[in-house]
Amino acid sequence: MMQHRFLVFILILIDWITASAAWFCFYYFRKTSIEHSEFSVNASFYMGMMIVPILWVLLYYLQGTYHDIKRIYRLRIFNLSFAATFMGSVAIFFALLLDDAIVEYQQYYRSVIFLFLIHFSFSLIPRLVFSSILVNRIHSGKYRFKTLLIGGSDKAVDIYNEIIAMPKSIHEFIGFVNINGVDKLLDNRLPYLGHLNDLETVLRDYPVEEVIIALESTEHEKLRSIVSRFDGGGIRVNILPDLYDILSGSVKMTNLFGTLLIEVNADSMPVWQQAIKRFLDVFLSVLATLLLIPVFLFLAIAVKMSSPGPILFFQERVGRNGRPFKIIKFRTMYVGSEKAGPQLSSSNDPRITPIGRFMRKLRLDEFPQFINVIKGDMSLVGPRPERQYYIDKIVEFEPQYLHLTKVRPGITSWGQVKYGYAENVEQMLQRMKFDLLYLKNRSLALDFKIMLYTVMIVIRAKGK
Numbered sequence: 001m002m003q004h005r006f007l008v009f010i011l012i013l014i015d016w017i018t019a020s021a022a023w024f025c026f027y028y029f030r031k032t033s034i035e036h037s038e039f040s041v042n043a044s045f046y047m048g049m050m051i052v053p054i055l056w057v058l059l060y061y062l063q064g065t066y067h068d069i070k071r072i073y074r075l076r077i078f079n080l081s082f083a084a085t086f087m088g089s090v091a092i093f094f095a096l097l098l099d100d101a102i103v104e105y106q107q108y109y110r111s112v113i114f115l116f117l118i119h120f121s122f123s124l125i126p127r128l129v130f131s132s133i134l135v136n137r138i139h140s141g142k143y144r145f146k147t148l149l150i151g152g153s154d155k156a157v158d159i160y161n162e163i164i165a166m167p168k169s170i171h172e173f174i175g176f177v178n179i180n181g182v183d184k185l186l187d188n189r190l191p192y193l194g195h196l197n198d199l200e201t202v203l204r205d206y207p208v209e210e211v212i213i214a215l216e217s218t219e220h221e222k223l224r225s226i227v228s229r230f231d232g233g234g235i236r237v238n239i240l241p242d243l244y245d246i247l248s249g250s251v252k253m254t255n256l257f258g259t260l261l262i263e264v265n266a267d268s269m270p271v272w273q274q275a276i277k278r279f280l281d282v283f284l285s286v287l288a289t290l291l292l293i294p295v296f297l298f299l300a301i302a303v304k305m306s307s308p309g310p311i312l313f314f315q316e317r318v319g320r321n322g323r324p325f326k327i328i329k330f331r332t333m334y335v336g337s338e339k340a341g342p343q344l345s346s347s348n349d350p351r352i353t354p355i356g357r358f359m360r361k362l363r364l365d366e367f368p369q370f371i372n373v374i375k376g377d378m379s380l381v382g383p384r385p386e387r388q389y390y391i392d393k394i395v396e397f398e399p400q401y402l403h404l405t406k407v408r409p410g411i412t413s414w415g416q417v418k419y420g421y422a423e424n425v426e427q428m429l430q431r432m433k434f435d436l437l438y439l440k441n442r443s444l445a446l447d448f449k450i451m452l453y454t455v456m457i458v459i460r461a462k463g464k
Contacts, residue, residue, distance in 0.1 A: 003143070007134070008066045014126045015060055019053035022122040026115050033110075052092070056119075059088050064271025070134065070143060077131045081124045089116040144172035145236075146207050149190065150199075150226060151214030152178040157185045159214050159240065174206055179215075179222070199229050210236045228399035238263055269442045277444060281379050285370040292367060299330055299364060306355040309335035312368060317385035320408045325377040327385060328368040332356025342389045346423045360421075362458050369411045381447040382410030383435040386428070393425050394432065404435050407442075412454040414438035414446075 027048060031039045060066065065080050093112045137143045149156055156176065163171050175191035177199060186192075193202045202208070211230070215222055223239060230237050269277070300311045313331040316324050337343075337351040345352060352360070359365040372378040378385070383404040386394075394401045415431035415438070422428040438446065 004069060007069045011066060011069060011127070011130055012057055014130060015057050015065075015123065016053045018123045018126055019056040019119070020049060022115075022119040023048055023052045025118050025122075029114055029118075030111060048096075056084075056088055056123075059084050062272045062275045064275075067271040070138065070145070072131050073135060074128055074131050077127050078124065081120065081127055085116055085120040085123065089119065138170055139168040145170055145209045146174050147171040147210040147212060148193070148202065148206070148208045149173055149176040149186070149212050149214060150179060150196065152176060152180070152186050153214065154185065155240070156214035157189075159212060160186060160189060163212075171210065171212075174208070175202075177202055179226075196226070199226075203230075203235070208235055210238065213237065213239045215239065225399050228395075228402045230402075236263060269444075273444050277379065277447065281373050284380060285373040288367075289370045289374070292370075295364075296367065299359065299367070302355045303330050303332075303353075306353045307334050316387065317409070318388055318391055318405060319377050319385055320405065322405050324388070325372070325385075327377075328371055330359060330365040330368060332359055332365045342387060344390075344423050344428075345421065363412075363454070364458075366411055373411065377408070379408040379410045381412055381450050382408050383439065384413050384416055384431075385409035390425065390428065394428055397425070398429055398432065400436060401429075401432055403439060404432070407439065412450060414450055417450055417453045417457065 027045060028039050031037055060080070063080055063084055065072075065077075065084075089112055092115060093108075134143065138145075149160060160173065160176075163169050164173075173190055175193040176186045177193055177196055179196050193206065213223065213226055215226075227237055227239075303311045309331060311331060313329045313333075314326045315329070317327045319325045332353060333345075333349075333351045333356060334353060343351075356365065369378055373380060391401065391405075413435055415434035418434045419427070419431040422431050438450075
C-alpha cells in the first residue's frame with residue numbers, strides 16, 4: 001500500500017511539474033506570437049499557473065491514470081496522455097481562449113494546436129520514462145505482484161512452472177493454498193499456507209495482490225464457490241482459460257510476457273466513470289439534502305406524532321468490502337419491533353405504523369440515507385445493504401451474494417426497482433439476481449436509468 005501511494009505521488013508530481021512548464025511556455029507563446037505584446041507576469045498569469053496544472057491532474061485522475069499504477073505500461077500511458085491532452089486542450093480553448101482578441105481565426109487554430117503539442121510533448125516524455133522505469137523494476141523482480149496460487153494438483157504445478165519459466169514474469173509467488181486436502185505437489189516448490197477453508201485467514205495475514213486459481217474455467221461450481229470468497233480489497237483473481245474462452249475473446253492480452261489467464265473479478269465500470277459517479281453521489285446528495293429540508297421537517301413531525309419513539313432509525317448494515325456501517329432511516333415501525341430477533345417486513349406487517357406505511361410506499365423513509373452517501377458509506381445507486389444475519393443465511397444458498405459487497409451499497413438498486421422489498425430469504429435471492437446483473441453491467445448510463453425508474457416509483461407511490 002505504501003509503495004502504491006509513493007508511486008502515485010511521484011507520477012502526480014511529474015504531471016503537475018510538466019503541466020506547469022507547458023502552461024508557462026504556452027502563456028509566453030500566446031503573449032508574444034498571438035497578442036504581439038511583451039511577456040509580463042500579472043494576476044492572470046499567477047492564477048493560471050496555480051489552477052491549470054491542478055485541473056490537468058484532476059483530468060488524469062478521472063481518466064484512471066493513478067488507479068492500479070503498477071499495471072501501467074508504455075502503450076497505455078501513451079493512449080491516456082493523448083486522450084487527456086486532446087480533451088484538456090479543447091476544454092481550455094473554450095473556457096479561457098475563445099474570448100481572446102484576435103485579428104483572424106487562424107490564430108485560434110494556432111493557439112489550440114500549440115497548446116496540444118506543447119502539453120503533449122512535455123507530459124508524455126517524463127511519463128514514458130516513469131512507466132519504463134516501473135516496467136523494468138517489475139520485470140527485474142523489485143515490484144512484482146505478490147501472488148497466491150490456489151490448488152495443489154498437476155494443473156497447479158503446470159501453471160507454476162509456466163510462470164516461473166518466463167523470462168520477465170510479473171508474479172512473485174508467496175505460497176499456495178490446497179483445494180482437495182490431498183494434492184500437495186507444490187510442497188517442494190512453494191510454502192504451504194493452508195487449506196481452502198483457511199483462505200480468509202491467509203488473505204488477512206499475507207500481502208496478496210493477485211490470486212491464480214488452478215482449475216479449468218469449465219469447473220463452474222468449484223470456481224464459483226472459490227471466487228465468491230473474495231470480497232474486493234484490490235485483489236485480482238485469475239483463472240485458467242479453455243479453448244472456448246480464448247476463441248470467444250475472454251482472454252485479454254496486455255503483456256507480451258504474461259501467461260494466458262482470465263481475470264474474473266474485473267470491474268465493469270471504467271475508473272473515470274467511478275470517479276464521476278462518486279462526485280455525482282456527493283453533489284446530488286448535498287443538493288437533495290438542502291432542497292428537502294422542508295420535507296425532512298414535515299416527516300420528522302409526522303413520525304414523532306405517529307407513535308412514541310425516536311424520529312430516526314439507525315441499524316448496522318454491511319457495506320463495501322464487508323465493512324459495517326450505521327444506515328439512517330426515518331422510523332416506520334413501532335419501538336421494540338424486533339425484540340424476538342431480526343425479522344423482515346411484509347406487505348401487511350402490523351409492526352409498521354400508519355405513517356410508516358405511507359412513507360414506505362413513496363420510499364420517503366430512505367431520504368436520510370443521503371447523509372450516508374455524503375459520508376461515503378453508500379452510493380445513490382448500488383445493491384441494497386443487508387444485515388450480516390441475513391447475508392449469512394443467503395450465502396448458505398448462494399455464495400455469489402458476496403460479490404455484491406465489493407461496491408458501495410445504494411439508496412436504490414436494480415433489484416429494488418425490479419423486485420422491491422424482500423419479505424423472506426427466497427425473495428432476497430430473487431432480488432439478488434437483478435443486483436448481480438447490475439454489478440456485471442454497471443455504468444453511469446445504467447445508474448441514471450435506475451434513478452429515473454426510482455423517481456417514477458416515488459411519483460406513482462408503487463414502492464413495495
